[in-house]
Amino acid sequence: MLFKKPQVAFYPFMVLRDDYKCVRCKSCVDQCSFDATYYDEDLNMIMNHHENCVNCKRCEAFCPTDAIKVVKNPSTFHPDANWTPEAIRDIHVQMLTGAIILTSTGNDKPIRNYFDHLLLDACQVTNPPIDPLREPMELKTFIGRKTDALEFDPDGVSIKTTIGKQLELEIPVLFSAMSYGSINLNLQKAMARAAKEFGTYWNTGEGGLHRDLREYKECTIVQVASGRFGVDLEYLETSAAIEIKIGQGAKPGIGGHLPGEKVNEGIAQTRMIPVGSDAISPAPHHDIYSIEDLRQLIYALKEATNYEKPVFVKIAAVHNVAAIACGIAHAGADAVVIDGVRGGTGATPKSLRDHVGIPIELAIAAVDDRLRKEGLRNQVSLIAAGGFRSAVDVLKAVALGADAVYIGTVAKLAAGCTQCQQCHTGRCAWGITTNDPRLAKRLNPDIVAENLYNLLRAWAHDIKELLGAMGINAIESIRGNRLRLRSWGLTEQENKILGVLPAGM
Amino acid sequence: MGKRKLMKVYPIEENCISCRYCEVACTMVHSASKDPVKAYKLEGLLPRATVEVKGAVSLSLMCRHCKHPFCFDSCISGAIQVGEDGKVYLDEERCVGCWNCVLVCPFGAAHPFISDNEKKRHSFKCDLCGDRGFPACVEACPNRALVYDFER
Incomplete structure (x- = not known):
């Protein structure tokens, strides 16, 4: 290609256009935010720079006459199981740029998904299933520290024991942390509205809480991360719970960097930093180098908020996650959040996204086991995150021992995301991970709030239906109940870690 | 003259994503074939609603059905009439193609049409999808950037 490096010609996607069907409305030209589509006046034709196409499918979705299809470039490299097109292209990028490869969303490598190897039980003859449409079925979930034992009044009826503040969820699903900056305010608005309406919670992420969202205080979890962006007393108090973010599944062990160009007035005000300055979250919290340090921060936050807010601690699922989770429980957290290897992000080095961390299924089982063995399980709730795709995944996670599940990618998908892995560019054509006003307005918070509400409703129905088949009428009865799970195609060692029997046993 | 009980199309600039669905839907429903490609x-x-884009600002523009329409004042052939319902009608058969309305419309909502063989020559504008009942542009808009509502 003229004036380009030769390797640019090996692009992965192509835009095919049925020129007869194209009415030259130029919708695709306007919709493309990656400079892959343009109109040539002399030829009166819509043309493409295929090398810029990222397969976001925005043009395809918005072509009024269905004239466009984005396809894989049929020109391939020589078939090679070792030197895949991805491996070759990565070398090309690095040899041209001398830089790490940045990417976004979650791990796209075929790491075994253990949810797909777990099967649920159902009732037949000897125990009756329940019809959730005719009988009451409860998904209510409480997140927070539970008591060690109950004390009763002498009358034997009233309970003397008091317990700390709990978060009350109508479904064991919460919207996970996505900061204002990495996503725009419209998606945060939509999540906050859907959470409020349905009876669950959304998480601010590390970018502070915008003024417009303070009205959603009751369903907001505010995050305190290593950059401490937007954290002040008002922020901590405008919440239902506080989450200390230590790590993230998509990039365990590294911090974050919101480039200065993206820090506009709204983001600057919310993050409490100057307009145009880089927002850098250090890899570690510089005041946390041990469990004791973590305890200090947990209690500093509790003290500041008069012990009215549960404090969560979020970590990435790494090799010794169980021991770390116990430490977090000992440090006084009310909930441990673990984010697995498939967790998403707005920007991460590709090598970290794809190769660091462990699958969430194994982490849930390991953490739940260890907390039980140490007698700490009642002291902390366990929230799992990272790659949950459906209500079935949620239910399997709960059966493995999680109290609730965070969904992030699913929320993005409900807002139109097509997983093109370009969040880090800030040019999201669907208006999700961008703050460019031209693009951000593509996400209408009214519409997305409805979509998210529908999704939660559908998942609630799904979970109830599955519980009913198992003859269970409350989610509480399946929590940690691994006897209702069987595995297939797993090794003995994997079954042992998951604490499940193989199918047939 | 008090408030008219007239329903018309209002663009919501903050929601408009310049996808031009309104344009294509408009062209389609005003065609004989009812097929966008053939239309x-x-x-x-050509579409009667047009999307104007400048940077982050975009909106769909169509006849505002003004209370005191300049196009009506300027029409030399009587093709433009104001109905009792307040709608501004343009009779394409009576129009002689003087383009006065095109020139005077402050919104640029009246457009000239000359057929390929130059036999047909008339201006055209939004008719609120007269016989269709509900404006096609509003129905097609994927981001709720157009609403069909009583005059405010």
């Missing part, structure tokens, strides 16, 4: 390519039709 543009065989019938040579």
Whole structure:
């Protein structure tokens, strides 16, 4: 290609256009935010720079006459199981740029998904299933520290024991942390509205809480991360719970960097930093180098908020996650959040996204086991995150021992995301991970709030239906109940870690 | 003259994503074939609603059905009439193509049409989808950037 490096010609996607069907409305030209589509006046034709196409499918979705299809470039490299097109292209990028490869969303490598190897039980003859449409079925979930034992009044009826503040969820699903900056305010608005309406919670992420969202205080979890962006007393108090973010599944062990160009007035005000300055979250919290340090921060936050807010601690699922989770429980957290290897992000080095961390299924089982063995399980709730795709995944996670599940990618998908892995560019054509006003307005918070509400409703129905088949009428009865799970195609060692029997046993 | 009980199309600038669905839907429903491709390519039709884009600002623009329409004042052939319902009608058969309305419309909502063989020559504008009942542009808009509502 003229004036380009030769390797640019090996692009992965192509835009095919049925020129007869194209009415030259130029919708695709306007919709493309990656400079892959343009109109040539002399030829009166819509043309493409295929090398810029990222397969976001925005043009395809918005072509009024269905004239466009984005396809894989049929020109391939020589078939090679070792030197895949991805491996070759990565070398090309690095040899041209001398830089790490940045990417976004979650791990796209075929790491075994253990949810797909777990099967649920159902009732037949000897125990009756329940019809959730005719009988009451409860998904209510409480997140927070539970008591060690109950004390009763002498009358034997009233309970003397008091317990700390709990978060009350109508479904064991919460919207996970996505900061204002990495996503725009419209998606945060939509999540906050859907959470409020349905009876669950959304998480601010590390970018502070915008003024417009303070009205959603009751369903907001505010995050305190290593950059401490937007954290002040008002922020901590405008919440239902506080989450200390230590790590993230998509990039365990590294911090974050919101480039200065993206820090506009709204983001600057919310993050409490100057307009145009880089927002850098250090890899570690510089005041946390041990469990004791973590305890200090947990209690500093509790003290500041008069012990009215549960404090969560979020970590990435790494090799010794169980021991770390116990430490977090000992440090006084009310909930441990673990984010697995498939967790998403707005920007991460590709090598970290794809190769660091462990699958969430194994982490849930390991953490739940260890907390039980140490007698700490009642002291902390366990929230799992990272790659949950459906209500079935949620239910399997709960059966493995999680109290609730965070969904992030699913929320993005409900807002139109097509997983093109370009969040880090800030040019999201669907208006999700961008703050460019031209693009951000593509996400209408009214519409997305409805979509998210529908999704939660559908998942609630799904979970109830599955519980009913198992003859269970409350989610509480399946929590940690691994006897209702069987595995297939797993090794003995994997079954042992998951604490499940193989199918047939 | 008090408030008219007239329903018309209002663009919501913050929601408009310049996808031009309104344009194509408009062209389609005003075509004989009711097919968007044929409407543009065989019938040579053009949209009555047009999307204006400048940077982050975009909106769909169509006839505002003004209370005191300049197009009506300027029409030399009587093709433009104001109905009892307050709608501004343009009779394409009576129009002689003087383009006065095109020139005076402050919104740029009246457009000239000359057929390929130059036999047909008339201006055209939004008719609120008269016989259709509900404006096609509003129905097609994917981001709720157009609403059909009583005059405010």
